[in-house]
Amino acid sequence: MTSPDAEMAAFGEAAPYLRKSEKERIEAQNKPFDAKSSVFVVHPKESFVKGTIQSRESGKVTVKTEAGETLTVKEDQIFSMNPPKYDKIEDMAMMTHLHEPAVLYNLKERYAAWMIYTYSGLFCVTVNPYKWLPVYNPEVVLAYRGKKRQEAPPHIFSISDNAYQFMLTDRENQSILITGESGAGKTVNTKRVIQYFATIAASGEKKKEDQPGKMQVS
Structure with a gap:
């Protein structure tokens, strides 16, 4: 069985910015915790x-x-408080106790580790790092390609790929809503969605040969 850390190798240098290590997960599971107090x-x-x-x-x-x-x-x-195994959890909807302080602390702890993307049910919450992170490198795009939401860490690329795959399978238009206050990172993440679509379109499936008299759309 492949270890979680080995599975993250495809993400290259972005891996520690996307998911906590197996060592950290094991330490959290073994940390003493009194749920009552x-x-x-x-x-x-x-x-x-x-x-x-x-x-x-x-x-x-x-x-x-x-x-x-x-x-x-x-x-x-x-x-x-949630047990330590939920520290830096990737989807806050999975918390045992879901309330304001649990959400704020989880986002704070993930941000402190430069994990800027976190799921909350169907939503992907982004906290602007105000610095460059290697989470948009070409290998990261390819690592998210064709992955189901639960198969990879939270990322705008995962949201983008899901929309793309649903468009292909359902043959229906898809929408991605990016919202937030000024400076939250809306423009940057919109650019990343476009980057993702452009990259997978360029490296996508074999294109059929152009047919005379017909316009090709890719």
Whole structure:
């Protein structure tokens, strides 16, 4: 059986920017975790922070944060934490506990590792890295070609290839909606969609010989 790291070899130098290593996955699975006491807690300055429940009394919960701070909050201001195996998860819809702090932390941790693409169900969330990353190299385009969504890491190329494959099999028009605030990376990702289509069209299936009197569209 091929190891996950070996499967990622096709992505070249982009691999560590697309999926965490097998070593990191194993370490996360073996990390101690108490599901009953591990929570996210509302913080007055940092939005949400990770912590451990110390006590519960009269609708109030006392939490000790990872930074050593003690906070006492209402029950509705704590949120169950997902087990470590879900850290940097590629599709947030697969989380056991899906809520605002879990989503924010997952995006933050993936971004810290320069994994800028993350799925959320049918959506692909992109966080602008404001720097060049090798995730658009030619070998990356080829690695996504013909792959089902679940067979490769989150990427705008995967969204593009899925639309392309559905167009071929269903013979129906496809739409890709790219939305976000100013500076989110809409223009760049639109260019990447065009790059993907142009590349696979150039390296695609054998083209039929031109027939006299008929226009060829590729």
